[in-house]
Amino acid sequence: MASTIKDIARRLNISVSTVSYALNGGPRSVPEEVRDKVLTVARELDYRPNRVARSLITRRSHxxxxxxxxxxxxxxxxxxxxxxxxxxxxxxxxxxxxxxxxxxxxxxxxxxxxxxxxxxxxxxxxxxxxxxxxxxxxxxxxxxxxxxxxxxxxxxxxxxxxDNVNGVERAMAHLYGLGHRKIGHLRGIPTHYDGWERHEAYSDFMRRHGLPINPSWIVDGRFTPFDGRCAALKILDRPDRPTAVFAANDEMALGLLEAARELGISVPSQLSVVGFDDSPHAALCYPRLTTVRQPLxxxxxxxxxxxxxxxxxxxxxxxxxxxxxxxxxxxxxxxxxxxx
Amino acid sequence: MASTIKDIARRLNISVSTVSYALNGGPRSVPEEVRDKVLTVARELDYRPNRVARSLITRRSHxxxxxxxxxxxxxxxxxxxxxxxxxxxxxxxxxxxxxxxxxxxxxxxxxxxxxxxxxxxxxxxxxxxxxxxxxxxxxxxxxxxxxxxxxxxxxxxxxxxxDNVNGVERAMAHLYGLGHRKIGHLRGIPTHYDGWERHEAYSDFMRRHGLPINPSWIVDGRFTPFDGRCAALKILDRPDRPTAVFAANDEMALGLLEAARELGISVPSQLSVVGFDDSPHAALCYPRLTTVRQPLxxxxxxxxxxxxxxxxxxxxxxxxxxxxxxxxxxxxxxxxxxxx
DNA sequence: CTGAAAGCGCTTACAG
DNA sequence: CTGAAAGCGCTTACAG
Missing domain, CATH: 3.40.50.2300 (Response regulator)
Incomplete structure (x- = not known):
């Protein structure tokens, strides 16, 4: 059985309050010799304070x-x-x-x-x-x-x-500036706020620039490479595929890159890709991913x-x-x- | 202030034990009508059980x-x-x-x-x-x-x-089977048990097959891509570089791939690389990484x-x-x- | 200055 | 069957 402050108090014939104050170094002061004795006995008994008991009183668990x-x-x-x-x-x-x-x-x-x-x-x-x-x-x-x-x-x-709106704006403006007009979107889970906001910003950009929003260029995924690959396959494996795709996060963009490789579509010459996050692997994959960095x-x-x-x-x-x-x-x- | 079982008991003029048993559905049985009343009052008072208090007694926090x-x-x-x-x-x-x-x-x-x-x-x-x-x-x-x-x-x-020994054995036998004799090692932290064991297994393999262990082909890293890149640069940027490198984990192998790219060494034609882990990115990087899979x-x-x-x-x-x-x-x- | 006591919010033997 | 009480291991006002 683990020892408690009671055990220490009994051993030294002092009160538990004194033991408690000695152990915690306050708030009440304890004569140094008593404090030393308490500390010694605590060590002898392999005493470990029960933080759960403490947090019941202090209402803090840290x-x-x-x-x-x-x-x-x-x-x-x-x-x-x-x-x-x-x-x-x-x-x-x-x-x-x-x-x-x-x-x-x-x-x-x-x-x-x-x-x-x-x-x-x-x-x-x-x-x-x-x-x-x-x-x-x-x-x-x-x-x-x-x-x-x-x-x-x-x-x-x-x-x-x-700032999703601003981030997506940068990504889209970059693609638009390069000359892309047919831009698809690998959307995150729509009930996920970031996913939703990024899609909104994407749509907004497309509308503002009078670009056609093709529903078959927008596919959902749960932010994983696997989902990214599946979604990308749907977007890319068709005659009227977009020339660029903005993915709601890097993981999906990585899956997209894989899908493009499988379909023999070369990136970036035949397809441009932008991700979101700038997770470490964005700089380690090949080709290295253009992406929107957020300080995770x-x-x-x-x-x-x-x-x-x-x-x-x-x-x-x-x-x-x-x-x-x-x-x-x-x-x-x-x-x-x-x-x- | 949050309410407690005491508040519920007072409101219903019953004992806290009854409230406790009613709330927990046991171990003592409580008449259904009493139980219902307790549950109703609990809801009214927005009662939430204090799990810390409970775990002080049960000695389980879950x-x-x-x-x-x-x-x-x-x-x-x-x-x-x-x-x-x-x-x-x-x-x-x-x-x-x-x-x-x-x-x-x-x-x-x-x-x-x-x-x-x-x-x-x-x-x-x-x-x-x-x-x-x-x-x-x-x-x-x-x-x-x-x-x-x-x-x-x-x-x-x-x-x-x-089973590190077995895993490393597979990796090394694969390289050896392909004809590699000059094999380097990106070693993990030596105080880290897996890192240590993998290095031991590597050395053991080299010795058993009478292959030369060149100290400059073995460099340490803390399992990150960054460390892998730095270590790889030391190993590869020299005239007598190895023809293959076994990395203690995939992350370092990824850094190694990056270093090779920087030095203009093409993988796998001029350098073979094997990692350890088979983390998802091993299949997503380029070239896709040969590695030892462990079921993380x-x-x-x-x-x-x-x-x-x-x-x-x-x-x-x-x-x-x-x-x-x-x-x-x-x-x-x-x-x-x-x-x- | 220090001890006895109350109390944090529960659970559970123990009486009645 | 149910209530009063002890107790988990602490902290901290309250007495002396």
Whole structure:
């Protein structure tokens, strides 16, 4: 059986309060010799403080909760989640917090979900995506429970987002500037806010420039290379295929590149491709991917910091939006004459 | 203020025990009408059970702890961690457990580290790597605290490992079979058990086949593409470069491919490359990477399951080793005549 | 200055 | 069958 402060107190014939104060170095001061004795006995007994008992009183666990996005039955950790999580973890470490990932998060069972979230295991929550979780966010707001959402509509809950509209604008303007007029889109999950916003921005650009939006040039995918490949096959394997495709993220663009290779369509000479994210592999694949960079690590770190600010009732910052940058590499070029 | 079972009990003039039994549906039975009233009031008061209070008594948090490997000051979530974590999360979900990632894990401060681990936040621990944490594992064993280690020497603590020796053997035999005799190695962190074991297996193969081991053909890296590129540059940018290189993981192999491209060395005609992992990008890069596949997701899932088995004192399974498979793609070929 | 006691929100033996 | 009580391991006002 593990030892407790009671055991230490008994051994030294002092009160538990003194032991507690000695162990924590405050707030009440303890004579140095007593403190030393407590520390010695603690070591002898292999004492480890029970943080759960403490957090029952202090109402702080020093753990940040993460709610991953679930694009299907199982949880897929793509580069987006990977790098955002990396940012969260590094920032959490600096702030001396741990990170708990909630696995079960049934959209239909709001009550059960709330039970998990509010059970005291975490001091606050970072939602990787708000997709399907509006009722949960709503209740969290109502209960005033600290939370931050990525990929969510700005306004209601505190958010850390990326400027999708601006990012897509850069990508599309680049393609348009090269001479592309027939531009397709590998769309993300439409209920996913970023996916939705990028598609909106794409459509908006096409309309504004009087370009034809061909429905068969727009196919959905769940942000994976596999989905990207399948979707790309549908778009590219037809006589009236577009001369360029903008993919909602790099993973799908990678799948698109693969599909093009399979169909013998050479990139960028016969097809231009732009992705979104600038995940590390965008620079390692071949041809190297032209893409819209968003600072995934920084977004994660900012979300973690904002969450702790809310938990500790500091600044009233409630939303942050990161800019993007177009990274031109080797998958984009002018369309060839006969294509236009 | 959030409501508690006391509030419910007071409202209905019944005891907290009855409320507790009603809410939990047992173990004591409660008349249906009382149960209904309790549930109604609970809803009215927006009652959420405090799981921390419960876990103080039951000594179960239903949370599995993860200790990531830290290759440098900050935590790097490469594909290895990504897919292992994915396996852990999916399995944890099936087992109704959440997952807590420990951010702070100072190798020098064993006591402080143990405080975190044993604080009651988690029921057990999965170590992504044992690198630098032997003293911690030792104490965990001594205290009989449930834990499982990946990338660790089999024997002391329960482990889930991959058969590195066999995997490397396949990779090397493939290169040797193609006619390669001058084979270099992009080595992982030597204190990392998998990295160490792969290097041992590489050396062993070279020796057994009477091949020359040239120290300048072996360079270390921390498993990242960036390190792979730097290391590869050292190996390749010299007159007596090897005709093939075996990289300790795919990420470094990807960096190697990039370095070769920069140096104008064409793969596979002038240089053969084999990686390890078969992470998704191995099939998406160009040329597609020949590599040793290990079932990362399954390894994570198995570790999670083994941990819960230990926590709940089921089977006495204490170690599991997964096999590998050579996936031949486009980065390996016979060496050209003039190279031999 | 230090000890006895209340209490965090639960679960569960123990009485009645 | 149900309530009063003890207790999980702590923290911290409250007495002395």
């Amino acid at each position: 753990v940040l909760g993460i709610i991953p996005h679930r694009s299907s039955r199982d949880l897929i950790l793509g580069p987006f989640m990977q790098h955002v999580l990396n940012g969260i973890l590094n920032e959490a470490e600096l702030m001396m917090q741990h990170v708990l990932i909630f696995t079960r998060c049934d959209e239909k069972d709001t009550a059960g979900t709330m039970d998990q979230f509010l059970g005291g295991h975490v001091d606050g929550l970072v939602f990787i995506s708000s997709d399907g979780l509006e009722p949960v966010l709503e209740e969290l707001r109502h209960r005033n429970f600290p939370h931050v959402a990525l990929s969510a509509r700005r306004g209601a809950s505190p958010t850390v987002t990326v 690590n920084d977004i994660g770190a900012a979300a973690a910091r904002m969450l702790l600010d809310i938990i500790e009732e500091r600044d009233p910052v409630t939303s942050l939006r990161f800019g993007t940058e177009l990274v031109i590499r080797d998958t984009t070029a002018r369309p060839t004459e006969d294509q236009s | 949370v599995l702890g993860i200790i990531p490997h830290r290759s440098s000051r900050d935590l790097i979530l490469g594909p290895f961690m990504q897919h292992v974590l994915n396996g852990i999360l999916n399995e944890a979900e099936l087992m109704m457990q959440h997952v807590l990632i420990f951010t702070r894990c100072d190798e020098k401060d064993t006591a402080g580290t143990m405080d975190q681990f044993l604080g009651g936040h988690v029921d057990g621990l999965v170590f992504i790597s044992s690198d630098g944490l032997e003293p911690v594992l030792e104490e965990l064993r001594h205290r009989n605290f449930p834990h499982v280690a990946l990338s660790a020497r089999r024997g002391a603590s329960p482990t889930v490992t991959v 997701n399954d390894i994570g899932a198995a570790a999670a399951r083994m941990l819960l088995d230990i926590i709940e004192e089921r089977d006495p399974v204490t170690s599991l080793r997964f096999g590998t498979e050579l996936v031949i793609r486009d980065t390996t070929a016979r060496p050209t005549e003039d190279q031999s």
